[in-house]
Amino acid sequence: MAVKLETDLYPPVKAFFANRGYEVKAEVRGCDLVAVRPGEDEPVIVEMKKTFTLPLLLQGVDRQRTGADVWLAVERNRTKKGAHNQRFAELSALCGRLGLGFMTVTFFKTKEPVIEVWREPGPGARAYALRGGPGSARAGASAAAGEAGAEAAVRVAEEAFAAGYAASAGGRKRAGAKPLLKEFAGRSGDYNVGGSLRRKLVTAYRERAIQCALALACRGALAPRDIRALTGCPNPGSVLRDNHYSWFRKRGRGVYELTREGEAALREFGEVASVWAAKFEWAADWLAARASGSAAAETGAAAERK
Known part of the structure; x- marks a missing residue:
């Protein structure tokens, strides 16, 4: 069954992250959903839309500036066979190249919604590697290319980029996430619904x-x-x-x-x-x-x- 409102996606997505041990709040500094594990300072952001669109993708990339792990969540409507937003394997691959997580929510008339995780968020190593990435990745890729071919080159580039990403990600997350975490901590509970429009938000x-x-x-x-x-x-x-x-x-x-x-x-x-x-x-x-x-x-x- 197709959902009528974007806000319908919020309860099952919230439950998904709550089951992972996160505290969840909606509409935090413009983000549909923000989740934080107690005692940690690494937030998760989820942007939701009924269908996968270019604005959703661009929004997800923009949210990465905070240093948070970013997910995109859309409905999986079983009646829209062949529609472009149902090519989830390809959309998942695209999200992977950009370091975005990707999930779908399927709604039923007689049972609870089902969430499918297509891609966990990550550094998007392959995309950076294929664009040239850090100098160490290019050098490693060139060396491997001479020995084991293109596939080995890409693999070495991915590993080199991932290592560099891991070394610097902590600092970026702590710096970029401060305003988000401050607003999150300043709220006593979750009184909003993710994806709300034209509603007074509890900030x-x-x-x-x-x-x-x-x-x-x-x-x-x-x-x-x-x-x-x-x-x-x-x-x-x-x-x-x-x-x-x-x-x-x-x-x-x-x-x-x-x-x-x-x-x-x-x-x-x-x-x-x-x-x-x-x-x-x-x-x-x-x-x-x-x-x-x-x-x-x-x-x-x-x-x-x-």
């Missing part, structure tokens, strides 16, 4: 704004230093002053209060606010009130259905 910045709004909702007007003491939010002053979402207004010198937009935001992002409220003793009453309100809403909805 690390929005979570800091939610913490500030929660403190103001529970304690009334406060100074930034008071909010920092209550929540541990590292920079509440800039969040309140910048006021990107119109959630706050200045009540007096150095003191801020919550606006109606801020109150509505706490309801709109209630799941996130509840996660933070559960960490703060001073927010227990707010959390209980929200839980009671949710239960009442559910009861009312059930009565209407009857």
Whole structure:
């Protein structure tokens, strides 16, 4: 069966990496899916599309600038026989030459989706070797060509490039992945869906704004230093002053209060606010009130259905 939305790919792909021991979050700095193993600093990026397209391929190559291992994920639609996006063996070979991982997701009406891994991400050694690669690879290839022919030359070139790649990959990954890892760590959970369009995303910045709004909702007007003491939010002053979402207004010198937009935001992002409220003793009453309100809403909805 064909999926209607790109977001349908996210749950099975997320489950795949969760089963590999990764923590997974969606829509991190524009990436559909980012996965990180606890205690490690080497992220994995997955870009998803319903079909394999050139923009998807270019997007995957661009994501490699972060130093992360990059995968491309598309649907395997069994009804589109002969279509160009079904030539998965060839597409897999292309991804391999570029160092990209490649997987497909097949959906069924009566059973869980099935993921097929066609290619794990890697250095793309053959592509670099055939373009000339590092000088050591060219030299090794030339020597082997004189002895054992072209196939041995390519093999030596691949090995030489792979060795050089492995020696420098660690430094590149740590440097390029810092902004990605910072945003990943700044989120308390996975509240987005990979592949979403025209939706308000829960970013690390929005979570800091939610913490500030929660403190103001529970304690009334406060100074930034008071909010920092209550929540541990590292920079509440800039969040309140910048006021990107119109959630706050200045009540007096150095003191801020919550606006109606801020109150509505706490309801709109209630799941996130509840996660933070559960960490703060001073927010227990707010959390209980929200839980009671949710239960009442559910009861009312059930009565209407009857």
